Amino acid sequence: MFRQINKFAKTNSEFLSLRPRYTQDVKELRGSVDMAIDWEATHGLLMQAPKLSHAISNADWVQTALVPAPVSLAPSPIPRAEFEKVVALQPVLNQLFDSIARDHDFLVSTLESLGTADEFTTRIFSMYMKQYVMKVEKPAVVGIHRSDYLIHAPANEPDASPQAKQVEFNTIASSFASLSAIVGDFHRFMLERTGFQGLLKEGQVEMNQLPENESLTSIGDGIAVGFELYGTPSAVVAMVIQPDERNVYDQRWIEERLWKRHNIRVVRLSFADILDQCSIREDNRLFAGDTEIAVAYYRAGYAPTDFPTEKEWEGRWLVEKSRAIPIPNLAYHLAGCKKIQQVLAQPGVVERFVSDEETARRVRECFVGLYPLDDSEEGQQAYEMALKSPANYVAKPQREGGGYNSYGEDIPKLLCGMSVEERRGYILMELIKAPGFDSMLLRNGQLVPAEVVSELGIYGIWVSDSKGDMVVNRHGGHLLRTKASNVHEGGVAAGFAVIDSPLLV
Secondary structure, three states: OOOOOOOOOOOHHHHHHOOOOEOOOHHHHHHHHHHHHHHHHHOOOEEEOOOOOOOOOOOOOHHHOEEEOOEEOOOEEEOHHHHHHHHHHHHHHHHHHHHHHHOHHHHHHHHHOOOOOOHHHHHHHHHHHHHHHHOOOOOEEEEEEEEEEEEEOOOOOOOOOOEEEEEEEEOOOOOOHHHHHHHHHHHHHHHHHHOOEOOEOOOOOOHHHOOOOOHHHHHHHHHHHHHHHHOOOOOEEEEEOOOOOOOHHHHHHHHHHHHHHHOOOEEEEOHHHHHHHEEEOHHHOEEEOOEEEEEEEEOOOOOHHHOOOHHHHHHHHHHHOOOOEEEOOHHHHHHOOHHHHHHHOOOOHHHHHOOOHHHHHHHHHOOOOEEEOOOOHHHHHHHHHHHHOHHHEEEEEOOOOOOOOEEOOHHHHHHHOOOHHHHOOEEEEEOOOOOOEEEEEEEOOEEEEEEEEEEEEEEEEEEEEOOOOEEEEEEEEEEEEEEEOOOOOOOOOOOOOEEEOEEEO
């Protein structure tokens, strides 16, 4: 396999034939596993272990034990042409979602159609409306996005082309950019040292199949541009985190970039910490003690669990009503809702924001079927389709973070237990048929052979000034998450997947 390195996988059958074949003898790979774990430890490819019981020890250092991040032992195949296509598309999507976030009438009309079915989104929307009426001025808008894709390549359509189809567009807390880039380095190291001998049954992987990944630096650099537009060099960036965050080192690499490259200091605060420690002073500026906060970069705030009490909501509102630049702002957060994704797929909606016909076609090419589940005629038809052929669909609420979607036979159980009002909070999405392939997953020091599928994410960086003029618009590297093919969700932090890197075929 991989004999013609520069040949693109043009059909599903070609793509399926280029899948790697792994040895099933885990014992033969002990040396590679030891080498991999040691490399992870010496290169910061780490996560914090779950908090240990106080019954074991009360020592703080014990409670922050480190573990190697879950990874694939070798890279996973992605069609080269599709990879290059979605990388080139990312700046278009960055601008599209900025335009959506600035279209107040579109946001209001679209999200009001949810009614009160989704309490969390309703709360974010209410905060957005309050801020809009107050006309809070911000020095810049910064978007750190990730557009996620699965490769649609049904085995029963051998002559069709494999296509990257969009799973979702993330506008808040798009994680694993730092560790993703390090996994790419890890796979290049393993190729140089072992050639994946004893792991792959046949063939050869070439270095030019492993694309470079700038995601380690792009997010920090994007935040720095927003910081400069704020205009106070003595200020800091507040990284807003979840309590007991395990994915600390993915975040620390961004902090390292901001300090070493841009001389910008980062403080780590939860939403509750913001309420306890921060205040708004003259000119609507946000301070933590005597330190001004220029940017609040959210690595929390995307799920109801991040707001267990009113204190967390009040902490977020303190940021939103101040001059500090939130990443994302409330409009961007709402633009990432699944309802926006579903409405965007309707005829003429992309064209509302993208005037060039060919560019709009490129955007639409990555969509699958998306339908409402409300009381409209289209919503009723989608409801009946879901009950009749649930294996062909996914039911999605307005949620991020993994574990919320419903698949297959779980869909009728879900929908039949809901009122029409409750169904308004969901959309129905056509199932993307990504092929499975053999892999070796390294998790908690153990090597696990599994049939897997991979989800490709492309990071995007957008910065515009206070007038709305674009300052930065670029792709920011990539993430590959790989999971067992019988597991529907794809979050690494949620425990469903491992971090991987693309093998371009």
